[in-house]
Amino acid sequence: MNTRRHVLLALLAGSAVLAGCASPQVSDYAQQRPKLELDRYFNGRIRAHGIFQKRGGEVVRRFIVVMDCHWEGNQGVLDEAFSYSDGSTQRRVWRLTKHADGRYTGRA
Secondary structure (H helix, E strand, O other), X not given: OHHHHHHHHHHHHHHHHXXXXXXXXXXXXXXXXXXXXXXXXXXXXXXXXXXEEOOOOOEEEEEEEEEEEEEEOOEEEEEEEEEEOOOOEEEEEEEEEEOOOOOEEEEO
């Protein structure tokens, strides 16, 4: 009986740990404000910077990105030009669609 109790306790503890690792769902944030309006935020020229880091926090790469963004109706284009700390560059162009229900879809 003692072994059975230990197994049950271990299963319950394991279940609690795994439940704590569950990913958040988009629906968890549906009522949050301010409302996500990509067409207002990504409009015009935007300059940003960021980092890549290891799990322990060590910064391994830095970047600057300049985005030229424009919208025509519900169609948007984000033209991104990345410059990395190692001297490399990258260009990515996103094409976004704003849907009537407030969702956005995009492809790069």
